Structures are given as C-alpha cells and as structure tokens.
Amino acid sequence: EALEYHKKALENRHALYKDNGNHPDIANSLHNLGVVYSGFRQYEEALKYHEQALEMWQVVYTGNHPDIANSLHNLGTIYFSLMQYEEALKYHKKALEMRKALYPGNHSDIIASLDNVGTTYRKLGQHQEALEYFKKALEMRKALYPGNHPDIASSLNNIGYIYLGS
Numbered sequence: 001e002a003l004e005y006h007k008k009a010l011e012n013r014h015a016l017y018k019d020n021g022n023h024p025d026i027a028n029s030l031h032n033l034g035v036v037y038s039g040f041r042q043y044e045e046a047l048k049y050h051e052q053a054l055e056m057w058q059v060v061y062t063g064n065h066p067d068i069a070n071s072l073h074n075l076g077t078i079y080f081s082l083m084q085y086e087e088a089l090k091y092h093k094k095a096l097e098m099r100k101a102l103y104p105g106n107h108s109d110i111i112a113s114l115d116n117v118g119t120t121y122r123k124l125g126q127h128q129e130a131l132e133y134f135k136k137a138l139e140m141r142k143a144l145y146p147g148n149h150p151d152i153a154s155s156l157n158n159i160g161y162i163y164l165g166s
C-alpha cells in the first residue's frame with residue numbers, strides 16, 4: 001500500500017508543479033519511492049528513484065544542502081546493497097564531505113557517513129582505511145555522548161570487527 005500511495009503522491013505533485021518540472025515536493029516523492037523500493041529489496045528500482053531525486057535536488061538547491069547529502073547517502077547505501085562497493089564508497093564519501101561542510105563540529109549525520117565509509121572500506125578489505133573512519137566516528141560520538149551510550153558501543157564494535165578481521 002505504501003508504494004501505491006507514494007506513486008499517487010508523485011503523480012499529484014507532477015500535476016501540481018507541471019509548470020516547474022523541478023520542485024522540492026517532487027524530489028521528496030521520488031526519494032520516498034526509492035525508500036519504499038529499498039524496503040522491498042528492489043534495489044535497481046530504488047536506484048532509479050534515488051538518482052532522479054538527487055538530480056532534482058541538485059537543480060532546486062545550489063551548493064550544499066541536507067537533501068542533497070541525504071540523496072548521496074541513499075545512493076551509497078543502494079550501491080552497497082547491490083555489492084557495488086567502489087560505487088558505494090564514492091557516494092558515501094561525497095555525502096561525508098557535504099555533511100562536514102553543512103555541519104561544523106560533531107553531528108550525527110557526519111557520524112553516519114563516517115560509519116558508512118568505514119563499513120564500505122571494510123567490505124573492500126581495506127582495514128586500515130576502515131579503522132581510520134571508525135575511530136573518527138568513535139571520537140565524535142564520545143564528544144556528543146559523554147559516558148556510556150549505545151552509539152559509543154556501536155563504534156567500539158565496528159573497531160573490534162576490524163581488529164578481528166585483520
């Protein structure tokens with residue numbers, strides 16, 4: 001049912017904004033369809049929608065924007081799910097760089113990108129590179145969450161997996 005409603009929303013938004021083919025609401029609908037198809041593990045279909053969303057966000061917003069960074073993240077995640085790790089790494093690194101520009105200091109989106117880059121490097125067997133990104137994520141999490149926190153434990157686990165596998 002989610003797919004049906006998101007498709008109807010996209011159709012509706014195309015009709016509403018037919019004079020302006022690029023609109024944030026249309027890009028959001030494309031994004032939502034990509035998320036639904038990802039949930040169904042239909043990654044090729046998800047990829048098409050996420051690519052369209054990214055293209056539209058890049059027209060709607062010039063420069064760095066959270067929606068563009070999220071689209072880059074989503075594309076990296078789809079390529080990772082398709083086991084196209086080099087392509088995933090490219091998108092995850094772009095998302096990381098944009099998020100660093102958007103959010104000075106420590107931010108949960110930067111941490112997510114650091115983890116994604118680290119995980120992709122781990123899949124590529126590049127353990128030293130993975131370790132570098134996982135350690136940065138850990139330090140950022142320690143700064144955000146003093147004391148014990150589940151996210152810190154997650155970072156410690158990521159680092160532990162690297163030492164286990166190398």
